[in-house]
Amino acid sequence: MKATFAYPRISTIALAAAAAFAFAPSLAAAAEPAQTSSDARFQQLDRNHDGFLSRGELKGYGKAFDEADANKDGKLDAGEFVKAQAIHDRMVAGNYVEDSVITAKVKAALMKALETSSLDVSVETLHGQVLLSGFVKSEAERSRAMKVAAAVNGVASVKDGMVVRED
Numbered sequence: 001m002k003a004t005f006a007y008p009r010i011s012t013i014a015l016a017a018a019a020a021f022a023f024a025p026s027l028a029a030a031a032e033p034a035q036t037s038s039d040a041r042f043q044q045l046d047r048n049h050d051g052f053l054s055r056g057e058l059k060g061y062g063k064a065f066d067e068a069d070a071n072k073d074g075k076l077d078a079g080e081f082v083k084a085q086a087i088h089d090r091m092v093a094g095n096y097v098e099d100s101v102i103t104a105k106v107k108a109a110l111m112k113a114l115e116t117s118s119l120d121v122s123v124e125t126l127h128g129q130v131l132l133s134g135f136v137k138s139e140a141e142r143s144r145a146m147k148v149a150a151a152v153n154g155v156a157s158v159k160d161g162m163v164v165r166e167d
Contacts, residue, residue, distance in 0.1 A: 130158045132161060
């Protein structure tokens, strides 16, 4: 009786294995475009076609360039470039998250310190620079909002785009 149930299991496993082998080439091909796009980007950036990327050819990567340059020769080969791209992308994402956290902290501080509704003053952050815009009830409230935002940890500067509402 047990043998009757074992045959369907064995045939199912055999079928799954056959399907895996049948799709393996297409899975490898699906992973290939990511490598190809990295290779194409490397070729595009390698302006002098020496097979390496110099600091001048890879502007804006700074710290990512330094971390990816494993042999410390001041240039990146294709493999080091892939690592530099990953580090750079992670740094960019980290900056975005950091700005989002600053925005949330400033909004919370404004809600706590001002009588103004959180919908009246908008907060935007880019690289630690905060822009306050929207409507406030008085010059005193505008001044207070600027001071509160500047006091939040992580804020590099505050720009004023607020308008005093005349009721």
